Amino acid sequence: MTPSIQIIFASQTGRNRAIAGHLQAQLASRAQTVITEISQVDAFALTQADAVIIVSYTYHDGDLPDEAQDFFEDLKEVDLKRTKFAVCGSSSKRHIHFGRAIDYLTIQFNSSNGEQVADSVKIDQDPDDADYQRLNQLAQNVLASLA
Numbered sequence: 001m002t003p004s005i006q007i008i009f010a011s012q013t014g015r016n017r018a019i020a021g022h023l024q025a026q027l028a029s030r031a032q033t034v035i036t037e038i039s040q041v042d043a044f045a046l047t048q049a050d051a052v053i054i055v056s057y058t059y060h061d062g063d064l065p066d067e068a069q070d071f072f073e074d075l076k077e078v079d080l081k082r083t084k085f086a087v088c089g090s091s092s093k094r095h096i097h098f099g100r101a102i103d104y105l106t107i108q109f110n111s112s113n114g115e116q117v118a119d120s121v122k123i124d125q126d127p128d129d130a131d132y133q134r135l136n137q138l139a140q141n142v143l144a145s146l147a
């Protein structure tokens, strides 16, 4: 059966929205994908997908985006029952805590009993060719975990 993958993004200026779209294009031929903005996601329903990919920027002083806070708090109460996941996102090396939201999300998905199936990917601002390769590898790792 075709696996289902939920792609969840947080984006203020569009980079992470575009990355979510890139991942969807990578996955589309081999999975049913849905893209959802993070404030619209019910963390308690994450186990309905075969895999979840989170794409987020980092805000404030190395913190999660404001619109991701409710999702993150709910996630602490969720048993992901080994749902497969991967985390990635664009943030900026101009800030001291580069991509720290990626770290927080990766730790919490693991703590909530998810199964991490790809290394987390931090991208500095706009993705370059090497970043797209890392994103494509992440997508391939997610697909391989579902085969």
Ligand SMILES: Cc1cc2nc3c(=O)[nH]c(=O)nc-3n(C[C@H](O)[C@H](O)[C@H](O)COP(=O)(O)O)c2cc1C
Binding pocket: 010, 011, 012, 013, 014, 015, 016, 017, 057, 058, 059, 060, 061, 062, 063, 090, 091, 092, 093, 095, 096, 097, 098, 099, 100, 125, 126
């Ligand atoms: C007020 C503000 C605070 C930020 N703080 C951080 C930070 O602490 N760490 C980091 O890596 N990036 C930080 N960033 C950079 C954003 O994460 C980065 O620009 C990202 O690419 C934005 O993604 P988006 O286009 O999807 O909104 C900050 C940006 C702004 C505007």
